[in-house]
């Protein structure tokens with residue numbers, strides 16, 4: 218119950234904020250339109266989605282072998298691989314690298330896994346200064362907020378919000394609401410920092426097992442700077458991001474930017490296969506790859522729920538979600554919001570804590586339709602609804618069965634009883650139709666914005682009989 | 690229509706599954722659906738023992754209860770003839786979700802045999818009965834709301850508009866964000882009322898803004914939701930199920 222109350226409070230706050238709603242609505246509308254324009258040929262799109270799904274499914278099928286191969290190839294290329302089962306271990310791995318280099322500041326490119334690790338907070342507690350270099354991440358870091366979207370972290374903020382934030386944090390810079398000017402100011406601040414930091418951190422979009430290559434997709438060039446200017450580059454990723462072959466990348470890259478922002482190609486696409494080699498003039502001297510599990514292998518054990526690990530984090534499912542468009546990312550209360558967040562996060566954090574999320578969907582199917590790797594999101598949301606109320610949980614992981622209440626199961630038992638006893642059902646309907654005048658005009662939350670539905674004077678069952686329509 | 694969907698030849702008789710919502714709130718829509726089929730010379734059978742497709746429990750995670758109700762429906766439709774459903778949502782449940790619901794159960798093959806016979810009303814009218822409608826009504830302008838199930842799961846929104854377009858005096862007005870969900874979602878509307886309310890308000894407004902004289906939909910869940918809001922605000926058109934609308938405009942004795 219507690220989780221529902223907290224969720225509702227966050228939802229209420231978001232829905233009452235008209236500026237916030239407008240920010241999300243207009244951006245999501247824009248992103249949907251751009252995606253649709255980026256895939257003019259629907260048949261081609263469906264073929265590509267099928268291909269994307271197959272590539273990701275194949276990688277998951279061979280996940281244990283591919284991870285071994287990835288480690289082996291990376292190591293051979295001079296990339297040091299660190300395995301982390303938990304967030305704590307991943308944080309410690311990063312900290313250790315920092316300490317080994319006596320480093321006190323870290324410059325970061327965009328990484329949702331580092332958000333999942335709450336890495337910034339962890340490092341700051343250990344006296345390390347962390348700076349986000351992705352513009353959106355930089356903004357939310359300044360505001361002391363988590364990202365509200367996985368691709369566009371500061372999407373909940375309007376131009377004016379950002380201008381005010383900059384004025385507050387950098388009083389020396391003249392106030393401006395102009396996007397260009399704001400971007401330039403941020404860029405100037407960040408540029409200097411790139412040369413001060415001795416360690417850069419990035420996420421990973423794909424890790425290629427065949428070649429031991431880390432692929433990084435970005436638009437601002439900050440990712441390239443984070444991974445080339447500092448002496449040490451640390452990449453953090455979830456273990457599911459591996460793909461088998463280099464030739465798997467082009468189809469995925471045809472899907473990813475188009476699905477995410479409607480771009481045919483991003484401004485930067487980085488492929489990192491080794492640290493600086495002998496005789497090379499630039500690039501980091503050390504490259505580390507931190508591979509985080511944090512619940513992924515238990516998702517992996519269920520053949521149906523495993524499909525959620527195909528995700529390439531494009532954000533299309535949230536862009537197309539009518540619930541997300543209204544409540545925004547923060548209302549979810551998890552690192553990853555939107556439909557995919559409602560599938561993955563309760564599995565990781567427990568249905569006992571986040572079981573409310575899979576219920577916060579109309580199952581309209583817009584997410585599943587947009588997903589470039591065809592994750593059947595509505596089906597998985599339905600599955601998690603089942604897992605949280607089942608009375609025979611096969612195990613107690615994930616908080617299975619935790620949301621079952623006696624009252625609710627009683628209601629469904631009664632419902633089932635009435636609907637499996639036709640005579641009783643007809644009698645019940647007869648009562649309702651004859652006593653329709655007594656049905657209250659106020660039906661709780663329903664009638665807050667709606668008139669109560671009017672029960673008909675006669676049911677279809679009766680009308681069919683009167684019309685002489687045969688029964689069998 | 691889904692690319693791989695196959696349709697049978699015109700049968701001599703069909704079953705009609707009315708849905709529980711139509712039964713209690715919109716029975717005229719069910720009646721109109723049956724009349725549209727009968728007019729094409731096809732006999733309609735309405736098994737009196739039918740109740741609900743089981744979707745509410747299935748979408749709430751109560752699979753066992755959903756299965757009992759689904760099995761009770763299976764028993765009502767034994768003959769190997771099409772089962773026509775005037776709701777894409779319930780048709781989708783019976784055609785695509787039943788096999789999921791009975792996955793790994795001994796009843797699966799029986800369920801699949803049933804599911805393959807399920808058709809949504811408008812797709813049945815268009816692809817199996819190949820109806821040709823003659824509009825007898827005065828000129829009017831309508832907004833069409835195809836439910837999420839009609840658009841995606843059943844892919845019959847084209848069939849909805851096809852039928853409306855057959856009516857010479859009916860103009861379809863386009864609404865903003867036409868494909869977006871109206872926010873009903875069954876128990877979602879109650880469990881997450883505040884989100885649902887925000888969604889239906891937007892949907893109803895976009896429909897009212899078209900200036901249409903009528904809102905037509907193939908799903909009564911959406912109708913109950915959107916019309917409920919339109920009536921609450923006192924703005925915008927009256928809602929009607931597509932079957933009622935089609936029947937009223939093409940039936941000589943009624944209009």
Ligand code: SF4
Pocket residue numbers: 527528529530531532533534535557584587588589590591592
């Ligand atoms: S679930 Fe699909 S649509 Fe959503 S972020 Fe992942 S890949 Fe993109």
